[in-house]
Structures are given as structure tokens and as C-alpha cells.
Amino acid sequence: MPKRSNSASRRSLTQKGTYRYVSSVLEDNSNEPQSTYGVQFVWKPSYYHMQGGGALWQDGGPPRSRHRGLRGLAEVALEEDLDEDEVTDLLEPEIQPADTDKQWRNLFVTCNGNTVRIYEAKHKESPSLLQFYEDSDTTEQFYCVAWTFNVTGNHEYWVCAAGRKGIIRVIDVQNFRLRSSLTGHGDAVNDLKVHPRDPALVISASKDESLRLWNLRTGATCAIFCGLRGHRGEVVHVDFSQDGSRFASCGIDNSVRIWDFYDNEDVVKGIKESHKVADLGVEDPHVYIDETGTRRKTKVPICQFPFFVTRKVHRHYVDCVMWVGELLLSKSVHNRMILWEPEQDRESLASPATEYTLLEEYVLDVCNVWFIRFAMDRHRRLVACGNDKGMVSVFDLRLTPSKPLCVINPKDKYRYSAQFVRQCAFSEDGSILLAVDDTSSVVQYERLD
Template identity: 30%
Template sequence: MSEPKKYCLEHTIMETAKTSYYGVSFNRYDPHDNNIFAVVGGRNVIIARLDSDKPVALKVVQTYVDDDEGENFYCCAWSVDPNIGAPLLAVAGATSIIKIINTSVGSAMKALTGHGNEINEIKFHPREPSLLFSASKDLSIRLWNLKTMQTVAIFGGECGHREPDVHLTGDFLASSGMDCAVKIWTLCTPVIKHAIGSSINSNPSSSHSQQLSQREQQSCCSPHVAPSRAVTVHYPIFSTTELHNNFIDCVRWYGDLLLSRCAADAKIVLWKPDVELVAFDKSNITTVVVGGPATPSKQQANFDIICELEFTHSDIWFIRFGFSYDFRMLATGNQVGKIYLWDTKDIPYYIDGYIEKKKAEYLVKKSSVKRKRGTRVSKSAVIKKPIILESDCKSTIRQIDFSKNSQWIVSVCDDGSIWCWKSNIDTTFQESIKGSGSSDDPLIID
């Protein structure tokens, strides 16, 4: 087994206004530059580039300050304009409005409105860069199409959900929320497929829209744009409240398995939902009532716990872990500024090449492993302790992300600091550079 990547602290930046940063995301769509990332918090969006060959490894290339003084961005996600290939950055937060920033020109070009409360997370579809999922405090997850600026589908139901993650195939959506539940929604029923297909194949550039001013075409609230009716999905195909006993603020797919974490526990649970993930629906369902009535007798709720990844000092809401692009590294921060890093080869049930096959085939395969509900792995399946990245940071780390080539890790914190770590196989962990190269003064962003 190869040695796990080692990371050393390469750079730190801190803002004088002490803005709390909540979200970070690398642009994995850029084929030429793996090291562009965005950070959001308060009214601010920072776009930066990392380059260890330069005297100063980190360079801020773009900043954006929202006009609304009540805005507080919690999340961000990258995509690409399918027509011209321009990088797009979606940001959202307290005002419930999703802003779409064209970073090639450095301005917000579109806005998506429809949610009735704060937006906690946004994710783009893994195969369709124009499709965006957003999860809100209004207890719903919306699927948007950036081509039409309309809502394609709304996933709701009792208690609703605020944290989405999309299966690598693009056929299933996992969600979690403050109801202590994890739910799985299918995107494969005929009515949802039709809604998605229609939105993707629609042509917003009709002869009538060509006569509109550029300002009207960019506004999602333009009265000249006839809104299409969104599909409403009331019931998931899987739901359980027995796995966690507190607010679940992060859930991620790992093949057909799921990782999730709740506010009361300093651990990430890897588990398998007892539900058949069938990508092709042969039924003739034409309604949007998917999964039947939300009762235990009608809904899948069993699961098998594979293992638990434990760390310390993490018992608050809104700490989100991150995966590397190849799913080989998993990292999370905690409330005292530490980063915990696992090599997923050390996790039981890992099948070499599994994730790569999923990406290539877009097929869902049933696991041959059968366990009783709630049964943990045997003691012989030892989980190695995580690598701990320590620094002078003492603040809560809200989110972590990896660059596409896993060379860099960036974490964002409550105290307005951004910490950048670079992989270094040949050296031990050490704190090296702060700010503009001085060991005393951090780089200040005006």
C-alpha cells in the first residue's frame, strides 16, 4: 500500500475585518489550472491561485463584495458555461438568493430566486454543468437550470432538508438536515427525467427573447420570461433517523455508500443504506409521489454501518468534511483549528478502482456484502488513526477542500483566516510560510 500524502503548511491569509468564512471550493473544471479556489463568508467572495514555484505561494486574483449588507455567504460551487466554456461560480447564503458569477469578467451575471430562507449548501450535477442543486432552511432542495434560470424540481416533504450531495451517476440525491434524518431521492422516475431533459433541451433564445434587453435576459425575475412549472417530489426512496441523534450538517456519497456527520458527534460514519439504487425506472409512474407515504411500513429505513472515523472537539453545527477528487483522501476540521486526514485505502470495504469504475460506467451495482442492521465491522478491520495537521490556528474550521490533483488543501475558519497546505512526501509536517513571506506578518486583504 502506498504511503498517504503528507501536507505541510504553506500559506496563511487573514482579513482584518474578522469575517467568518464558511465555504471553500476548488475549480475542478479548469483543465489548465488545478489551483484556483474560491472562499466565501460575509458579503465577500475571494478567488485565489496557489503556486508554490512563486516567492509568494498564494495570490488573490479577484474579489467580490455583495451590495446587500444583509448577505452572509455560506457556500460556493464551481461550474462552467456549457456554451462558451467560461468558469462560473455559484454563491449563496443568508438572503436566499443564488448569485452566479462569471469569473472571467469578474461580475455577478445572474441571480436565482425562489427559496424562502437561508441557503446552506449548493452542488452542481456531476454530468450536467447547467444543473444546480440548492438546499435551504425553508426545508426544501431545489434543482435549477442555469440555461433557463428556472426551477426544475423541488424535493421537500416533512421537515425538509438542508444539505445535498449528488451521486456520481447523477441519478440519486442524498440529503440531511435538522430533523436528524438522512434521505435519498431518485432522479430516475419518468416525470423527473422528463423535467430535467426538457430543461436541458429547451432553447431560451427564442425570437421573442432576442428582442429583450440584455438586463432583462439576465434577470431571473423578468416578467417576460414565462416560468415553467417545477416538479415537486414529496417522498424519498430512503429515510432514516436512527443513524444520528442531532443535526446532520454533512453527507457525502462514497460510491454507493454514504458518509455523514452530526453536530453532537466528533465522528464521521461510513454506512450502506438498505435500498436498491436502480438507475433505470421501468415503471409507468407519471405522478410525483415518489416512495409512497412517509411511514416506516412504506419506506426503506435499514442501514449497515461499515466504520466510524473518530476525531475530537467537534460538537457544533456546520462543520463540513471534504473529499479529494479521486476519493482517496478525506479531511475534516474541528473547533480548535486541527485538520484530520484519512487515506481511504485504510477504510474497510474499499474496493480498488471502485470509484473510477463508477465514473466510467455510470452504473449502480449492488453490494455483495450483507450485514445485519447496525452491525459494525469486526475488530480485525482496523482503522488507522488519522494524520493530524496542526498549526497556530485555534479557530473553528468550517470547511475543507482539495485541489483536483490533491496537491493542495485549503481550510476556512471563523476568525477570517484561510489556511493552505501543500503535499510534501519528503518532509515532515512543518509550519513554513505566513502572509507575504514574513514569519511575523500575515497578508492583509483590504
């Protein structure tokens, strides 16, 4: 497919609902800057988040959504979000997303080299640096970051960061301290995601061909996903479904896999036991005392059988996958993102579903390098993806044909530059879009309303 002309890009920048370049921040001023691989905004907590993690699993786990298509569970979940008045009292003023005027503060986190930075994005201004953390090991290279918060106590916001060393650092950004370090992976961690209904649960995707589910309250592994039917290469990306009952993973084995919490009752049991350990305040996260006073040792279940597996959607490395209702949007290195629907039935636990239906393709200009990850807004309607030349394409999944709303560039809006955009992020209301690249730049765009 031919590339879109510069004049088309210029016209798209003037349309309502598209984005324009505002400002940028350089994180590394050295002659050989390190890449900024990860960026994420903090979003408002939902009703489920505020209930605490353990309550969700008492009845066997999160209820499964029956919503399908582009109008998935996001609309329902948003109705249950807390309003700004309730959010205001959660955090201390130093790092509080809701300020005294009841306006949500657009805080975001980035990772560059062995550093993690907390910023605030403001309209028509450059991002303001609020906090800076540096790993003691200068050889560390963080690849991913994720926001969550303490489900008990004062609901402090935490940031999780991981990368080359395979160690997940959990930072308490309100109290300015490292809370814990999670170890277990045998190689680098490429991605982190927080459970959409239990903020104590974080899943990590690793180069060691496994995924691990962690409970941040104890620092222990709840479950491991690998083995017989698991990935046969580096796991690059992971994403929870919006109801939290399953997650999708992808990697350099060209595959996309769906894992279901309901497939293995030991997984849900392991999550419940880990919360019980936290509630009892047991020092050893792998040992707890039951209701009868008996000392019991927790077991880490290993899930080897995904619900769904395919290597046919993409013919090369798959470096990003995200849920859109019950559909999946995934990307490889062949200049396009694909929206598709996985089969919902399978023969048995050992025989995963493999059939799928292709629905739409979204063409990207010059995007043939792996580890370029797209982002979606909170409603899962807008998608932003960078490319090899410093440009960002924004799509609206509700519109057909599948042409970008805009193609934007930070330096010269109508000509190619020379850096890889590694990841993008939307703010809470979608009015601000960020992109980070290999020159350590954090670029801010704003929506034209």
C-alpha cells in the same frame, strides 16, 4: 474513545502522503472578522461536461452506476476526463486554470461575509488573490460556493454563491460580471452542488426545509424536493451521487434522505423542458414553443417522496453527507464520521427504504459543533475534516484501522488553537489542502510526497 496524543500527531506529520502547514491568508482584518464558511477548488471538466447539459437527458437521464463500495464510479469517470491540452483552450488567460505550460492552475473560491474571492494556490507560497466580488447588501452572509461553467459559447467558468438571503448569485469570473440571481427559496441557502454530468444544473439546500434544482441556462427551477416525506427542518448539506442519478441530503431533523431522479418522471421531464427553453432562446424561462409551434408553459414538479430515509445513523443534527460509490459518509456533532450502506430496496413510492448497514467510524478530536463540513478528494479516497480547535484531520478511506493519516494545525502544529474550521477543500491532484475558519483565515497545507 481517548484523544490521540500529541506525539502521535507529531509522528503522523512525517509520514509520506500526509500534509504539512505552508501558509495562510486573512480575508477580514477587522476587530470582529466574519467567518469564512465556504471554499472550493475548480477541477478539470469531464467528457460529459463538455457535451452540454441537454444531451444527457434526451434518453431519460444519466445511466445508473452499478459500482459499489469504495471503488465506485470515480475511477471510471476519471478515465473520461479531458486531458490538459483540451482544457487549455477553454478559458481566457486572465482566469484560465491551464496555463501556457500546460500545467493545471489551482484556482479556488471562498466566501466571507458578503464577499466572494477567487485565488490561485501555488506550492510553497501563500494564495494569490485574483478577483474580489462584494454583494451590494452589507447584511448578506454567504455560506456556500460552487464552481461550474457555461455549457454553451466559450465555456466560461462561473461561480455560484448563496447564503443568508436565500438568493443564489451566479458570477461569470472570466467576464468579471454578475450573470444572474436565482430567487425562489424562502430562507437561507446552506449548500450548493453542481450536477456531476450536467454543469448547467445546480441543487440548493435551504433553511426553508426544501431543496431546489436549478438550470443555470434559464435561471429557472426545474424541480422542488420537499413536502410529505421531505425534511422536517433546515436542510444543511446535499451531494450528488457520482453518476448523477440521485442525491443525498441531511439536516437538523437528524435525518439523511436519498432522492432518486427516476422516482418521478416529471423531474426528468422538467429538466428536459428547461434545456429546450434555453436552446430555443425563449425570454420567459417558464414558457417554450414545441416542435409544432404551440406555446406551452413549463410546470415545476414537486417531489415529496425520497427513495430512502433514516434518523438512526445519527442522533443529532447531520451537517454533512457525501457519496463514496454506493456508500454514504456522514457526520453529526458527536466527534465522528460514519461510513454506511443504505438499503437499495423499498416497498413502494410512499414507503421509503429505511434499513442500513454501518461499516466504519472515523473519530474526530473535539468536533461537537454543527456546520463543520468535511471534504473529499476527486477520487473519493481522502477525507479532510476540521474541528472546534483549528485542527484538520485527514483520513484515507482505503486504510484500516480508521485512524487519521495526520492531524494538522496552522499556528502551532501540536497544540490546540481557538477557531472553528468550517470547511476544507482538496486541489485537482490532492497535493494541496485548504481549510477556512471563523477568523476568516484561508489556511494552505501541502502533501508530503
